[in-house]
Amino acid sequence: MPPQNGLQVPSSNPNGNGAVSTTGQPSTTVRITVMGAARVGKSSLIHQFLYGRVPGQYSATVEELHRRDFGAATGGRNRLALELLDTSGSYQFPAMRQLAMTTAQAFILVFAIDDAESFEEVRRLRSDILQARSERKKGMPPVVVVGNKADLAYRRAVGYEVAETVATIDWEHGYVECSALEGVNVTQVFHEVLMQSKMPEVICSANRRRQSCPAQVHTHKKLYANRAKRHSCIIS
Numbered sequence: 221m222p223p224q225n226g227l228q229v230p231s232s233n234p235n236g237n238g239a240v241s242t243t244g245q246p247s248t249t250v251r252i253t254v255m256g257a258a259r260v261g262k263s264s265l266i267h268q269f270l271y272g273r274v275p276g277q278y279s280a281t282v283e284e285l286h287r288r289d290f291g292a293a294t295g296g297r298n299r300l301a302l303e304l305l306d307t308s309g310s311y312q313f314p315a316m317r318q319l320a321m322t323t324a325q326a327f328i329l330v331f332a333i334d335d336a337e338s339f340e341e342v343r344r345l346r347s348d349i350l351q352a353r354s355e356r357k358k359g360m361p362p363v364v365v366v367g368n369k370a371d372l373a374y375r376r377a378v379g380y381e382v383a384e385t386v387a388t389i390d391w392e393h394g395y396v397e398c399s400a401l402e403g404v405n406v407t408q409v410f411h412e413v414l415m416q417s418k419m420p421e422v423i424c425s426a427n428r429r430r431q432s433c434p435a436q437v438h439t440h441k442k443l444y445a446n447r448a449k450r451h452s453c454i455i456s
Contacts, residue, residue, distance in 0.1 A: 247289070249301040252413055253320045255349075256330035257341040258309030261368040264400035265330060266304050269410055274401055281306050283316055321352040326362040326413050331383075333367045333397065334375040339383060346391065362416035364394035366409050371399040 254262045263281055264274040270286055284306040289299055307320050329345055331338040342365060350360060365387035367378065380397065387395035394412040398405035 247299045247301050249303060250325055250414070250417060251303045251305065251323065252326045252328060252410075253305045253307060253324035254328045254330060255307050255320070255345050256309060256366075257332075257335070257338040260309070260330045260332040260335065260338050261400045262309070262330050263306050265328070265366070265368060265398070265406060265409065266306050268400045268403050268406045270304070272403070282308050282313065283320070318352055321349045322356050322358065324361060326364075326417055328364050328366055328409060328413060329393075330366045330368050331378065332369045332372075333378050333380075333383075334369055334372045336377040339367075339378045362394070362413060363391070364396060364409060364412045364416070365391070367395070367397040368400055370397045370404060371402050 254266060256262050263284075266286055267274050270288060286304040286306065287301060289301050305320055305324070307317065327349065329342045331342045346363070353360060365383070367380070367383050383397075384395045387393050394416060396405060396409045396412055398409055400406060
């Protein structure tokens with residue numbers, strides 16, 4: 221697969237200010253924005269990775285930020301703070317959508333393999349991201365396209381070869397198929413993102429420690445209130 225642009229990770233937050241974790245170790249924060257059409261499994265993907273389960277009942281997401289701190293799997297001093305921004309699948313919140321596109325350090329673009337229109341939505345999202353970042357004179361960060369609902373392969377509407385070719389050859393992004401519902405290949409999605417971000421070793425520690433490291437969650441109201449006060453999305 222063609223090489224990706226390296227992710228320039230700040231030391232604490234998307235604004236690039238340095239920080240030290242609560243353990244006294246230097247901390248690196250990576251903001252990954254998860255986007256896609258409604259009902260493709262964005263929230264399920266995040267919840268399966270962080271908590272080992274999916275939400276019991278579907279609820280439309282407006283915007284929700286999940287944060288978790290991880291130690292380096294290599295035993296080094298640096299720690300990783302992973303922020304996963306779960307976005308709305310609708311176009312009802314254009315300002316929030318624009319901000320998510322321009323502040324992300326990496327993207328996971330999700331579609332459902334049994335829904336061809338959701339793959340077209342990924343095309344539109346990618347185009348919108350390119351335009352939004354170009355207007356801010358920002359390059360495209362690492363992107364992984366995810367074909368979710370692999371457990372519904374018997375209803376596949378988007379061919380694996382087609383999706384993989386478009387993602388990896390035409391767009392030069394990563395591509396992973398997974399089942400958030402069954403937990404299949406979920407870790408691989410985040411491994412691919414962090415590998416492109418030059419931090420592949422962290423994902424092993426992240427997956428092993430997800431039950432013992434409590435995550436923090438902010439809904440969009442509290443998240444944006446904090447941003448207005450601190451000019452940052454870091455959760456204290």
